[in-house]
Amino acid sequence: MHMRAVATASTALMGATVLFLPTSPAQASNASDNPLVVAHRGASAYAPENTLAAVDKAAKMGFRWVENDVQRTKDGELVVLHDASLARTTNVEEVFPGRAPWNVRDFTAAEVARLDAGSWFDSRYAGARVPTLKQYMNRVSHNHQKLVLEIKNPALYPGIERETLKVLSNEGWLSPAHLKNSLVVQSFSADTVRTVHQLRPGVKTAFLGTPAVTDLSEYAAFADQINASYTTISRGYVAAIQAFNGPHGKPMEILTWTVDDADNARRVAGYGVDGIITNKPDVVRAATES
Template identity: 35%
Template sequence: MTDKPWPYPRWVAHRGAGKLAPENTLAAFKLGASHGYRMFECDAKLSSDGVPFLMHDATLTRTTNVREIFGPAPSATGGDHPWSELAKLDAGGWHSRAYAGEPLPTLENISRYCIANGHLLNIEIKPTPGVERFTGEVVARHADRLWNNAPIPPLLTSFQVESLEGAQATAPHLPRGLLLDTLWKGWLETALTLDCTAIVCNHALWDTSSVTQAKSAGFRCLSYTVNDEWAAQRLVDLGTDGIITDRVDLFPPT
């Protein structure tokens, strides 16, 4: 069993408020908080001038009005544009009229909101291809600075081993988690090498065997993205530690 501190709640709101508000925006965080959630997951990547901002996808097209501002840009990534241009985008209108004009937030914006309100944060490092380690370094540096005096640090996670290596080298004291969509060969050893605190799996990957392996090696067990009551109950019964959900309206964050 792990002896590392684990000050985080079981329930984590995915991208702020799941699908109830435009993901990875301040509006989504505020809506998640209104449902009683006090820990949130978000995705962080870098602009072309190195500003960490919230965005899940590799391209801007699904969750912004990038075409209206910059013209046809089906493959435009956040890394193609400086923050001064990204800040002009509408990251809410795609979801519904009620959120039209909602801007992309920087990691600093979201962190300051969380710290001011006593909320906790799971930052998924989501690099543009080719800058995996650098993104991990920059996100960790910003997280370390922003949460310097906070009692509970953010949890840094990534599917990209290089990103976690960058975070580990830059701010080794910040807790890290390895994200997995399959239990690939060497996942446990990799997490140990990265000195991770947690393993964050697609919820279907957890069973008695995988939970026992992870916990015996000292890791906390978290799951994404859990939106059904039966799946949540199965994970509770397995003794896992954290559940990331879109359904902030269904699951009370006990």
């Protein structure tokens, strides 16, 4: 069994994701024995990650579930971006050459809105922008999609859990219907997952990592899911997670990440995982369809 204990101190520096999943992700995939397929940062192998274009690409490919990441700007706007720095996925170095290391928290929302978040990926996406969380939620709603939302780097953004939940509430995503089968809040920070659960107990939550089996009972008090890297899990570990009931009295679930090839998709599906997070959802779907 491949397991890795995750220290709370280190996880607090890594980030958080918000996921809302149905009671049974396998059922939601429309194939009773197949794992749910979640498009990681949108269909990010085919469009620039965490942009509206990536969300739309996933929708066109027929995928209902998308995953994203949330950071906070200098003036308090929540934006959808994976890295704490803008440098990798935008032209920030060109637009603001003297402001290294180009961290999101050092730029206003208006400054971030000026950046090109698509050209780095492909010139066809030139002009794509870093969406605000509100813009992103509106697009996901328009596409009739469902969300896996990760709150990134919560140690950098005190209070981001409450702020994220406020945006979700304002956009109608904390309604009973959404809480039932459209949303889960996930994080690498156990403290953030616990905070989300305390603030909004109805929200399904997930911890990103691979806690030791001996620690699963502790996580079951505030996390509905344990979402682990595919390199760290085994059939026995998956079964151990699913043997616990989460905070809503239902068996805990496991989504595994980030699986982009058919062989590993079939392997983890054989372990009985509830879902697979992937940059190539079409590859995973083809590999795991019964």
